[in-house]
Amino acid sequence: MQVDLRRSDRVLTVDIGGDWDIGQAVPRFEHLVRALPAGESIQSIGFDTEDLGQWDSSVLAFLTQALDHCDAHGLEFHSKTLPDEIARLLVLARAVPEQELPPEETPATAVARFGEQGLSAHASAVASITFIGEVGIGFLGLFLRRVRMRWREFWVVVQSNSSGAIGIVTLISFLVGLIIAFLGAVVLRRFGAGYYTSYLVGYGMLREMGALMTGIIMAGRTGAAFAAELGSMKITEEIDALRTLGLSPVEHLVLPRVLGLFLMMPLLVIYADFIGIMGGMMVSVSLLDLSMTQFITGLLTPVTLTDALFGVLKGSVFGLIIGMSGCLRGLQTGQDAGAVGRAATSAVVTAITLIIFANAVMDWLAVLLNV
Amino acid sequence: MAYGPLVIMRDLDFQVRQGEIFVIMGGSGSGKSTLLKHLIGLKKPASGTILFGGQDVETADAAARKGIFRRMGVLYQGGALWSGLTLAENVALPLEVYTDLEAGAVAEIVSLKLALVGLRGFETFYPNEISGGMRKRAALARASALDPEVLFFDEPSSGLDPISASRLDDLIRQLRDSFGTTIIIVSHDLASIFNIADRALFLDITEKTMTALGHPATLRDHPPSVEVRHFLTRSSTNP
Structure with a gap:
């Protein structure tokens, strides 16, 4: 040139x-x-x-x-x-472009940005509460047989959250049981109370760790999947297509997912409890010279059915939390390719935060009510 | 061309001349888009070869393939703009990959390319903030960012109103007239085919091969088969 x-x-x-x-x-x-x-x-x-x-x-x-x-x-x-x-x-x-450009935005001041953040926090709180209300009304309608649910979708959720999740739940619960038993073996043996390791394993698994770990696994696994599924459907206008058919996305998509998880979580928690205790027993037997009978008696004497049921109840609550945060974040997905990823991330973070928070609140209530 | 054991088309033999507007036409499901995917190297033919400037795309080594990709641009059906990037970043990406231009020089060409498709001043917009027709034109700006020798279009007029579609046709012709770009278009839009095609290829879904090649008006007046006549005159196959 x-x-x-x-x-x-x-x-x-x-x-x-x-x-x-x-x-x-x-x-x-x-x-x-x-x-x-x-x-x-x-x-x-x-x-x-x-x-x-x-x-x-x-x-x-x-x-x-x-x-x-x-x-x-x-x-x-x-x-x-x-x-x-x-x-x-x-x-x-x-040539002058055919479309007129929208006016340029003036950069916002710090006060304006602060105010906008407050407004968007308010809007997101309102959206969350509305969503919880919609799901509640949906369940009520289901109970009163006013809402028809898509059972096929429900069974898919049930399958992926029962047999589909068994592998990872087994592995993690077994290791958690093992870890609790190690803690007990090291700390309790110092006081000559190694025998009580079985109590620690049973109480810890049934009341806390079984439900908590299953919740965290399912939040990462299923909560993210819900958000990604609904997010992609939002981007491809599938959710708009449901709305224009007069179908509510909450009834059609959210109810089967939340209900499926709500029903499957307790079962998974019972399974996780069982596997975790097995893990704990393995450590106790090999490290503490306890026999299996001693371990089981040591566990069954102080630990009550109430403890186990309390853990299972937690599981149901966590199932609700995971299902609803996954679906809510999915429905709130934006329009670009990164939006689905952000929705999935946000679903997991929301679910895990809420699970741990709910766990603490329920423990506190249990102490107050002497359960 | 085949998907597994399912043969889509066989015995295809044609050449596209330099600087012509070549349309691949046919009914839905006849394999137009599949043929396009073969031409742009996204799919390998089950048998036979595709030559690009005398070079076999399939057997070319990595460097040669990159050279071929540098010389062609593709406008996908939905635009396929990268939704996480602004229009300017979308158009700039091919320039950044294939040239050593500085950021300022790239920005200058990006603005020029966007202006040529009537999107001056839309540099900082994201694809989901503009209309479908504008998205398509922005995608054209991206496809032509490197001034390719060959431009491929997959259904350029789909999803556009007649006016926007004919404006896009004008733009395509202008590109060919000014830069001498060879244009290959997959289309079933008759208005557009008669408007811009120098030659058109007809894929017949029942024969599973090409049954006509020539200027669309000539094909309409002297159709080589009933299917071609029905397609070009819009008459139903089942009267």
């Missing part, structure tokens, strides 16, 4: 020659003009393209600079001296 500037009689002639390729940087028109020897002021710019070989958009980019220069300095631009195709493209490029 070659550019030469000639000046004669207040007319600046720009010689454009050679091959122009978009991969190469375009010369700066301003620099070329500044490099001209001082002389009479210029009134117009013309072009000589006799030696122009292969060309592409890079020529247009250069000419756009020249046009901007003319506009800025009030010079005349002789587009007649350009080849027709180039002149046509320049006209196209300078």
